[in-house]
Amino acid sequence: MILRTTHTTTYKYSDTVAICHTEARLAPRSTREQTLLEHELLIEPQPSSLVSYTDYFGNSVTTLTIDEPHETLRIEAVSLVECHGLEAIHPALTPPWEQVASAVRRYTTDQTFEALQFTYESPRVRPAPGFADYARVSFTASRPLFEAALDLCHRIYTDFKYDREATTVTTPVEEALHSRRGVCQDFAHVMIACMRSLGLPARYVSGYLRTGGGSVGAHASHAWLSVFCPGFGWLDLDPTNDVIPSTRHVRLGWGRDYSDVPPVNGIALGGGTQTITVDVEVKPTRPLDA
Template sequence: MKYKITHITKYAYSEAVPVCQNVVHLAPRALPYQMCDDFQLLIHPDPYSISHRKDYFGNNVSFFSIDQPHTGLSVTATSQVSVLATPAIPPASTPAWETISLALKSDQSPALLDAYQYVFQSQGVKLFPKLIDYAEASFTKGRPILEAVIDLTARIHKEFRYDPRATNVNTQIDEVYAQKHGVCQDFAHFQIGCLRILGLAARYVSGYLRTIPPPGKPRLVGADASHAWLSVYCGEKAGWIDVDPTNNVPASTDHITVAWGRDYYDVCPIQGTIVGGGEHRMTVSVDVAPEEPATPAAK
């Protein structure tokens, strides 16, 4: 599947900002099943410095600074991405979850050492005791890890209600658990917490989701949004497998991966520091547009 993604972020300030510095995670990752064919970053006002590199997790990150007074900032990221289907892993064929948990603590292989960093609590995923009881309802003794993960994903989807007014970017998972309301970021963080408290490795994935309009309705340009899900380490053979608790589905060709880390704070699309500015307002517009496959040339 091929996509053209346009992500526009605008800030309006009540007072002039003389200087700002920003960090951007907006360029999709290159993966075995995903190719970023083109990426363009347009910033207004023009930055006096901009640089690009890979961060600790291998994500594409850009840094830019503006040193002229401005009352607004616009950041437009345009990507062209190809996403391939990945082979389905039979859940029952994956190892027992306890086997994975034990291996993460004892095996010194590079893959497991890399996964082990995603076992611990982090700024956005602070563990609390009630997570154990919730997680163990799915992770019964000897159950294959992917089978248990799928069950946990379904339970979160069923028992938690999507409500964009219920939380903000700083809401912790104990509050999400108490109110059973939230958004994709909250559900991903909560499921990650359930897995980590059992000694399993789970990472937060930031990206986009193709949305399909209701029958008979046009696709609304700019009405999409950033999305979040999680990836779980399921053993040497299965590797990392992505699941989406907001929609109760495995990640598919509808999911476009931008970045991953321990939680949202590692992969925030745009974050930075400004001097002055007074009150400010942010608006975001995201468009995930499927592109028609190329038509073969006539013979």
């Protein structure tokens, strides 16, 4: 299946912006679940400089500077991604979660060492007492890791209400836990915090969800999480929709939490008040011939 994604971010300012520096993490990553075929950034006005580099987590980042005065900035990312999906794993076959925690704590392999840094708190996922209590209900003694994770994912999906008004990007994750409300980003952060409270690695995934089918989170950028399981690698979970992401999800990149991978992030000089509109479209398509 090939998906064509179009992600448009428009900034409108009440005053002129003299200069802006922007980072875009808008190129889907090639992973075992998907292959990036094509990617293009269309920026208006023309940036005076455009550079790409790979960040600490391996995500491709484009940094751009616009130094002509402007009142509107439009960044459109168009990508073609081939989604393979993954063979379903049997949750019961994954090791007991305590074993995973201990393997990561001992970090004897490169994989566990890489996973280790996703067990610590991060700028948006601060530890708080409530997370471990909430998580323990699913993570009973010796329960297989992915089975417990799926259960936790299901409980978050059931207990939490998707509510655009409840939170903003700066709402602390603890507040989302208490109010049991939020958007996909909060759902992901809450579950990451739960995993980490037990010493288990979990990372934040930024991406898109294919439109249609009644899923929550389409038409905007989406977010979910991955949990690490030795021998299985990183396994995705989407608590907003209570699904294991497969061919309907497109992965842009990952980090410890949202702050490591905002799709667009920048500093503008001037501008007055700003209005941001984001539009995402994900549609199946056929590869372009030749």
